[in-house]
Amino acid sequence: MWIAVTREVSPALANCELSHIPRSPIDAARAGRQHDEYQRALEALGCRLIVLPAEPLLPDSVFVEDVAIVLDEIAVLTRPGALSRRPEVASVATVLRDYRPVLTIEAPGTLDGGDVLRLGRTLYVGQSARSNAEGIAQLRELLAAYGYAVQGVPTRGCLHLKSAVTQLVDDTLLVQPKWLDREPFADFRIVEVDPAEPHAANVLRIGDALVMPASFPRTQQRLIDAGFKVIAVDVSELQKAEGAVTCCSLVFREVG
Numbered sequence: 001m002w003i004a005v006t007r008e009v010s011p012a013l014a015n016c017e018l019s020h021i022p023r024s025p026i027d028a029a030r031a032g033r034q035h036d037e038y039q040r041a042l043e044a045l046g047c048r049l050i051v052l053p054a055e056p057l058l059p060d061s062v063f064v065e066d067v068a069i070v071l072d073e074i075a076v077l078t079r080p081g082a083l084s085r086r087p088e089v090a091s092v093a094t095v096l097r098d099y100r101p102v103l104t105i106e107a108p109g110t111l112d113g114g115d116v117l118r119l120g121r122t123l124y125v126g127q128s129a130r131s132n133a134e135g136i137a138q139l140r141e142l143l144a145a146y147g148y149a150v151q152g153v154p155t156r157g158c159l160h161l162k163s164a165v166t167q168l169v170d171d172t173l174l175v176q177p178k179w180l181d182r183e184p185f186a187d188f189r190i191v192e193v194d195p196a197e198p199h200a201a202n203v204l205r206i207g208d209a210l211v212m213p214a215s216f217p218r219t220q221q222r223l224i225d226a227g228f229k230v231i232a233v234d235v236s237e238l239q240k241a242e243g244a245v246t247c248c249s250l251v252f253r254e255v256g
């Protein structure tokens with residue numbers, strides 16, 4: 001029912017891009033074991049995995065979410081905001097072409113998939129340091145023909161829009177209120193992260209389950225209390241690279 005594209009952790013992970021957290025030593029082998037656990041969680045939730053081999057020269061390449069947006073009808077290859085990440089796109093494109101017609105964001109546009117939150121037929125896109133106005137305008141133009149609206153959303157103090165907000169269920173979002181304004185999401189019910197866990201807003205919804213980092217027990221408890229099924233995975237080494245759970249996969253429906 002679901003396909004999840006992932007990529008093995010690069011042995012060069014410690015040389016990753018970092019924007020909002022300090023650099024600390026990263027054990028790439030441990031990150032790889034945690035990534036395995038993450039992949040097993042996705043499989044247990046019914047995903048068929050397509051695993052790309054590690055890219056020794058591309059430190060951030062495990063974070064495949066940033067290089068494409070996959071919708072039911074189409075996939076859009078991004079042009080990542082960080083120069084070091086642009087060579088990650090081609091190999092993911094090769095996989096996606098088997099499943100969707102593929103469109104591309106072109107220079108001077110930049111866009112990171114981590115900035116794109118699809119809620120129904122609207123794609124909310126973070127106006128972040130990674131996704132520029134030209135990239136967002138191109139996405140709007142590409143997707144209009146497929147009946148999707150694209151709305152830019154200001155973010156502050158975080159890497160991507162999905163650092164600050166992800167979807168829990170159709171009408172409910174998990175939000176870090178310090179990093180974005182609620183106004184664009186006024187029609188949704190909001191669950192806030194626990195204030196002691198500022199990075200906890202990034203959860204990966206697969207069917208009726210939520211995959212989230214094990215390092216946010218307070219927010220996890222809030223979600224359990226609200227009736228959600230939560231699968232917690234230890235991704236601590238990937239978090240040191242400013243990654244979390246949505247960024248490590250491209251999950252989409254197997255259609256046709």
Ligand code: CIR
Nearest residue numbers: 016017063114241242243247
């Ligand atoms: C970067 O700065 O690009 C990586 N170190 C982390 C990317 C995480 N991506 C995501 O959350 N979508």
